[in-house]
Amino acid sequence: MTVQELLTVSQAKLRECGISDPVRDARLLLADCLELRTQNLNLLDDSCISEIKISKFWRMINERCKRKPVAKILGYRSFWGRDFEIxxxxxxxxxxxxxxxxxxxxxxxDNMLELGTGSGAIAITVLAERPEVTCVATDISQYALNTARTNSKRHGVESRLKLLYSNWFDKISGSFDIIVSNPPYISSKEYAQLSAEVVKYDPKISLTLGGDGLEAYREILSQAIEKLSKNGHIFLEIGYTQANAVGHLFREAGFQQIKVHKDLGSRDRVISAKAS
Ligand SMILES: C[S@@+](CC[C@H](N)C(=O)[O-])C[C@H]1O[C@@H](n2cnc3c(N)ncnc32)[C@H](O)[C@@H]1O
Structure with a gap:
């Protein structure tokens, strides 16, 4: 079977399964299978593919039909220009x-604390971009911390990253110039409406703590001020409808210079503040 034939039949299969962008997904999966960049697939239109690679590719297509996201099938995601194991x-x-x-x-x-590091994408990116900085990164999932450790080695920052199993600030001592978190912020109502891709393949604890989606902010903001160094900054990612509610929690906790920042899609995405 040639590359072009395989793409045509696999795209039809993905379409049948209700996958929204079958052309893109089949190309991404096949390119990974053949260890090529997607743009180079066209150069191989008429080339034949080995039976082993074809079987591997069909396993990937079947996983995609079960709604597994492409990045989770490939096992990595590019973030700020670097690949992270996921x-x-x-x-x-x-x-x-x-x-x-x-x-x-x-x-x-000089130093940073990340609460809820998951794959480590935030902490490791900052360390890779800032060779003089050190970081403590926590999570409530030991499995997530193991993945973050693997990623820290992959990007050569493990000597400057302390990974800690901790319920928010429980195991944290000392103070930090930066505190950052992208906490679980989906409400239980929104969680019920998420796509199968997200619900089945992202851990529930990474998405929601239930209720109104604000619990993590209440927990973090009730203790963050005392862990920030003088002139330190806190940055929290928010859901795009949460700026007013989370801004209110920042004010209640006594923070100053509270600012809402937009993402590239012009939606409210981050709130930053200073302790004094
Ligand atoms: C939205 S994910 C963010 C992961 C990663 N920082 C990112 O931005 O891709 C939230 C993370 O918070 C962690 N988490 C949930 N509850 C926690 C808690 N009580 N203490 C520490 N981490 C927690 C989850 O395990 C998950 O890894």
Missing amino acids: NENVLDPRGDTETLIELILDCNF
Whole structure:
């Protein structure tokens, strides 16, 4: 079977399964299988593919038909230009979260605390971009911390990253110039409406703590001020409808210079503030 034939039949299969972008997904999966860039697939239109690669590709197509996201099938996601291993134990890092990176890299700081690191995409990106910085990153999932450790080695920052199993601030001592978190912020009502791709393949604890979706902000903001160093900044990712509610929690906790920042789609995405 040639590349072109395989693409045609697999795209038809994905279409039948109700996958919204069968052309893109089949090309991404086949390119990975053949260890090529997607744009180079066209150069091989008439080339034959080995039986082993064809079987591997069909296994991927079948997984996609079961709504497994392409990045989870491939086992990696590109974030701020670097590839991060991802799996069933961690949230697939979202492009919108790069807003946090942009804001943090605008600051001068020596150390950072990330709460709820998942794959480690935020902490490891900041460390890779800032070779003089150190970071403590926590999670309530030991499996997620293992993935973050693998990613920290892949990007050569493991000596500057302390990974800690902790319920928010429970195991945290000392103070930090930057505190950052992209906490679980989906309400139980919104969770019930998420796509099968998200519900089945991102861990529930990475998406929602139930209720109104604000519980993590209440927990974090009730203790964050005392963990920030003088002139320190806190950056929290928010759902695009949560700016008013989370802004109110920042004010109640006594923060100053509270600002809402938009993502590339012009939606409210991050709130930042200072302790004094
Ligand atoms: C939205 S995910 C963010 C993952 C990663 N930082 C990112 O942006 O892709 C939230 C993370 O918070 C972690 N988490 C949930 N509850 C927590 C808690 N009580 N203490 C620490 N981490 C928690 C989850 O395990 C998950 O990894």
